[in-house]
Amino acid sequence: MTEHRRPTDALVVFAKAPVPGEVKTRLGRALGHAAAARLAEAFLLDILDGARSMRGPSVVVAFSPRESEPWFRAQADTCHLVPQPQA
16 A cells, blocks of 8 residues: 555554564474475465455554565555564
8 A cells, every 4th residue: 555544444464574484483393494484474475365355444564574574565565564663
């Protein structure tokens, strides 16, 4: 979403970039970190597809880490993107 307005009704998806060794780490110990990251990516893309198909609320993706914005912009181009604060 290129507009800079605040949505009044929104579905917020909190998401972490699917980086091997950074997501699904417990599963990664069993499957391997690359496979776990691919699985996390598939889950996230399914969630985004479902969220975008909903009528009504705007979809906001609160993503992490901040450096992953280009990946999220490519995958969630119709969503409002907001970086999560770094801990």
